[in-house]
Amino acid sequence: VRDYHEEDVFLYDKEEIEIQPGLTVLVGPNGSGKTTLINQIQRKLDKLKLPYVKYDNVIDGGSRGRERAGFYGDIEMLAASMLSSEGQEITINLGATAAKIGTKFRKCIEKGMKEFWVLLDAIDSGLSIDNVMDVKEYLFGTILEEAEKAEVDTYIVVSANAYEMCRGEKCFDVKAGEYLEFAYYEDYRKFMMKNQLWNQ
Secondary structure, three states: OOOEOHHHOEOOOOOOOOOOOEEEEEEOOOOOOHHHHHHHHHHHHHHHOOOEEEEEHHHHOHHHHHHHHHHOOOHHHHHHHHOOOHHHHHHHHHHHHHHHHHHHHHHHHHOOOOEEEEEEEOOOOOOOHHHHHHHHHHHHHHHHHHHHHHOOEEEEEEEOOOHHHHOOOEEEEOOOOEEEOOOOHHHHHHHHHHHHHHHO
């Protein structure tokens, strides 16, 4: 992935990066380039004609999710969304996204493709710790389990601000362009504080 910020100034420390199969959690403070990196990956996948599903909480969540439910006549989802908290609404929208992922993944297998991507931006915003744990276990766990059975290299790339999403996972420092792990919350907090100062 290669991209420039404004006027040929590099946004990241590395010109090229490599994302590993499995779950990758993008980490960095607000404004560090997590969403930009997801958009760059999407453009690269479009260029290579590789299958993916993308969910952006800003675009696909909240009122947009309700608008889509109303447009398609999904009254049950519309009502549930209107009566839900922000975290519950994200969970509902992720449920709809999970169905899209399943459909696209099956088509990927039918076509004999051996690579599949899931791009999820800002999904932990508003989610409680137990919601985040459920997403990791039931959504990500199921995707990776099915991918292993089908022998499809699957990449789940998630931008996150909450430590719970990062805990025990391969994290990717978007600025440095390298993988790291946080054993404890204090390690994560120090990383975020250091990078927040750089980002100002």
